[in-house]
Amino acid sequence: MAGPKYPGFDTLALHAGQSPDPATGSRAVPIYQTTSYVFRDTEHAASLFNMERAGHVYSRISNPTVAVLEERMAALEGGVGAIATASGQAALHLAVATLMGAGSHIVASGSLYGGSHNLLAYTLKRFGIDTTFVKPGNLGDWKRSILPNTRLLFGETLGNPGLDVLDIPAVSAIAHEAKVPLLVDATFTTPYLMKPFDLGADLLYHSATKFLGGHGTAIGGVLVDSGRFDWEASGKFETLTAPYSGFHNMDFEEESGTRAFLLRARREGLRDFGACMAPMTAFQILQGIETLHLRMPRHVENTRKVVAFLKNNSFVDRVIYPELPEHPDHELAKKLLPLGCGAVFSFEIKGGRAAGKRFIESLRVFSHLANVGDAKSLVIHPATTTHYRMSDEDLKKAGITAGTVRLSVGLEDAQDLIDDLDRSLKVSQK
Amino acid sequence: MNFVVGGRAAFAYTAAHELDAAKPTVVFIHGAGLDHSSFGLQSRYFGYHGWNVLALDLPGHGRSAGPPLGTIAAMADWVVEVLNQLNIEKAVLVGHSMGSLIALDAAARHAQRVEKIALIAVAYPMKVTAPFLEAAQRNDFAAFDMSTIWGHAAQVPLAGNPSPGMWMYGDSLARLRRLAPGVLYNDLKAADDYVFSGSVGCPVLFVLGRRDVMTPPRAAQELQGKIPHSQVAVVDSSGHALMVEAPDATLDALVAFLSR
Numbered sequence: 001m002a003g004p005k006y007p008g009f010d011t012l013a014l015h016a017g018q019s020p021d022p023a024t025g026s027r028a029v030p031i032y033q034t035t036s037y038v039f040r041d042t043e044h045a046a047s048l049f050n051m052e053r054a055g056h057v058y059s060r061i062s063n064p065t066v067a068v069l070e071e072r073m074a075a076l077e078g079g080v081g082a083i084a085t086a087s088g089q090a091a092l093h094l095a096v097a098t099l100m101g102a103g104s105h106i107v108a109s110g111s112l113y114g115g116s117h118n119l120l121a122y123t124l125k126r127f128g129i130d131t132t133f134v135k136p137g138n139l140g141d142w143k144r145s146i147l148p149n150t151r152l153l154f155g156e157t158l159g160n161p162g163l164d165v166l167d168i169p170a171v172s173a174i175a176h177e178a179k180v181p182l183l184v185d186a187t188f189t190t191p192y193l194m195k196p197f198d199l200g201a202d203l204l205y206h207s208a209t210k211f212l213g214g215h216g217t218a219i220g221g222v223l224v225d226s227g228r229f230d231w232e233a234s235g236k237f238e239t240l241t242a243p244y245s246g247f248h249n250m251d252f253e254e255e256s257g258t259r260a261f262l263l264r265a266r267r268e269g270l271r272d273f274g275a276c277m278a279p280m281t282a283f284q285i286l287q288g289i290e291t292l293h294l295r296m297p298r299h300v301e302n303t304r305k306v307v308a309f310l311k312n313n314s315f316v317d318r319v320i321y322p323e324l325p326e327h328p329d330h331e332l333a334k335k336l337l338p339l340g341c342g343a344v345f346s347f348e349i350k351g352g353r354a355a356g357k358r359f360i361e362s363l364r365v366f367s368h369l370a371n372v373g374d375a376k377s378l379v380i381h382p383a384t385t386t387h388y389r390m391s392d393e394d395l396k397k398a399g400i401t402a403g404t405v406r407l408s409v410g411l412e413d414a415q416d417l418i419d420d421l422d423r424s425l426k427v428s429q430k
Numbered sequence: 431m432n433f434v435v436g437g438r439a440a441f442a443y444t445a446a447h448e449l450d451a452a453k454p455t456v457v458f459i460h461g462a463g464l465d466h467s468s469f470g471l472q473s474r475y476f477g478y479h480g481w482n483v484l485a486l487d488l489p490g491h492g493r494s495a496g497p498p499l500g501t502i503a504a505m506a507d508w509v510v511e512v513l514n515q516l517n518i519e520k521a522v523l524v525g526h527s528m529g530s531l532i533a534l535d536a537a538a539r540h541a542q543r544v545e546k547i548a549l550i551a552v553a554y555p556m557k558v559t560a561p562f563l564e565a566a567q568r569n570d571f572a573a574f575d576m577s578t579i580w581g582h583a584a585q586v587p588l589a590g591n592p593s594p595g596m597w598m599y600g601d602s603l604a605r606l607r608r609l610a611p612g613v614l615y616n617d618l619k620a621a622d623d624y625v626f627s628g629s630v631g632c633p634v635l636f637v638l639g640r641r642d643v644m645t646p647p648r649a650a651q652e653l654q655g656k657i658p659h660s661q662v663a664v665v666d667s668s669g670h671a672l673m674v675e676a677p678d679a680t681l682d683a684l685v686a687f688l689s690r
Contacts, residue, residue: 004572004579006599007587015588016597052475054592054677062594070595075587080604081596227604232493249446255474257467257492258604259596266595 017071065279080227088207090275091221102128111159162399165329172200210373214288227258300340359428372408441493445477461527462617465492553649566615583641583669634660639668
């Protein structure tokens with residue numbers, strides 16, 4: 001018998017989770033645009049509802065097209081499974097709501113996407129879940145901020161927008177010592193550039209809207225569980241280890257062990273909060289994932305060329321990219337992100353807010369909009385857009401100034417991108 | 431449910447039901463390195479269809495305290511001891527892989543306690559390849575890889591899971607990671623060493639996966655020859671992990687067998 005071999009990343013990106021459609025032979029993933037599924041008989045219906053048989057009941061809970069995306073992402077990340085959600089924000093909310101309720105506490109990186117910061121700092125607080133924000137690189141702060149009611153540590157693989165590299169091995173060790181899991185937002189890195197589970201993270205999610213979809217056509221999120229965190233041994237997660245009267249008194253950990261988190265997230269979180277993904281969206285994101293392994297190297301290659309240009313431009317004060325030796329996390333990036341630090345980064349333009357405004361309005365190839373991870377190059381001014389709700393103090397913590405410009409480098413000819421930036425930088429200084 | 435066998439904590443999943451002396455009992459016995467949750471859908475079904483269900487965690491697995499038992503005979507005796515402990519006179523035993531040998535051995539040596547046996551993904555002899563056994567002995571992660579890859583049909587990584595959103599390989603690896611060092615080797619060695627003697631008089635069902643590379647259907651033929659009254663159900667689409675690869679077909683085969 002030959003030695004065992006797993007399929008490679010590129011093969012999984014194209015095939016995992018889908019067999020050719022048994023009814024039609026369709027090779028492409030069919031879009032099952034249906035709300036519900038006909039039961040064979042009443043016994044079959046009862047068995048599906050009571051989780052005695054596998055299958056689909058209602059597309060808010062599961063859908064065959066969406067399930068292909070979920071399984072494919074679990075395969076690419078090395079997880080036990082996944083749940084696709086209406087957005088990345090919905091994925092974060094689903095993770096939190098599955099793990100805890102009022103009276104709980106989260107320790108989170110202070111360098112977060114503005115939407116995540118809003119959810120943790122304001123909205124969840126209203127529902128009794130408090131968050132302490134820490135500087136992601138300060139391991140002592142992570143440790144000191146853990147309280148008896150802490151149920152989760154959370155950060156971004158590459159912090160938004162300063163690209164702080166999360167030291168996942170160290171932060172996960174702190175989390176595990178406290179018997180709580182580490183959740184990471186892996187949107188900027190994708191499974192192509194980093195495998196957070198291999199580094200110690202327990203849960204992760206993506207805004208699939210970004211590099212996974214890759215073409216700026218669909219909003220979605222994916223929450224993936226490594227299955228490695230032992231909820232029973234932790235003793236801190238009643239939602240997973242005590243009978244739940246809202247679902248046949250099920251003890252999710254007893255019922256399914258490694259699948260407990262996803263089981264509750266699907267059977268309660270999707271059922272009750274309802275932030276599911278539409279099948280058409282899943283199809284569009286799957287189309288993106290099928291070329292992820294081709295797009296990400298090109299994103300990184302173009303980014304390196306653009307970074308090199310900006311670094312030597314006299315109208316630029318500072319370029320913030322972990323591959324540059326002056327970035328505070330440069331050494332960590334070399335260790336955790338050997339394939340590259342992604343395609344989203346910031347720089348500070350000379351002349352502050354006014355120069356930034358002239359620069360952005362002069363660009364012709366870069367599109368000024370609130371997104372990243374598109375095949376097309378994008379630009380935004382965080383202080384007036386993605387992070388506009390943050391206080392000056394929080395902005396400073398996140399490493400943003402009035403002159404910070406964020407780029408998401410796409411797949412165009414790199415020289416065209418550089419020419420666009422060069423011309424617009426000159427205009428900015430007039 | 432938690433109970434004590436031989437002074438050690440033990441666990442069996444009962445599908446959230448109390449044991450009822452008026453109901454028949456079916457005992458599920460997992461394979462090497464696995465636990466009660468490998469029978470998730472099937473055990474739950476019987477728990478809600480008039481049966482007492484005991485999906486066991488063998489010693490040293492899941493929630494049952496270790497150390498693991500070193501031979502198939504010791505494991506079979508332990509299963510019978512569980513029946514004694516819970517005042518169950520007779521039960522149907524459903525075993526998967528190594529668990530099928532335990533069911534077989536219990537049926538041969540404790541015939542009065544066993545109503546029927548269903549042997550899922552069984553082979554006899556259940557020889558384990560040397561590289562697999564050696565890697566397990568070294569607690570080398572390669573053993574988990576072999577268990578995962580050979581434990582599923584070849585098409586599994588490039589196909590859909592009947593359970594929406596779940597990745598079979600990932601689940602297999604996550605379970606194996608939770609094992610204490612040496613447990614997988616203990617189980618593989620026990621299966622490899624097992625010698626069947628005696629005879630089985632109760633009804634016997636073989637449930638085999640046509641795409642099983644670990645215990646292919648042909649590897650069950652010798653045992654079928656020793657139990658001429660046995661029945662066989664072959665699931666075309668499945669590999670070794672029948673309960674997850676073909677959950678409905680496996681359940682249907684068990685329902686038909688147990689309802690006779």
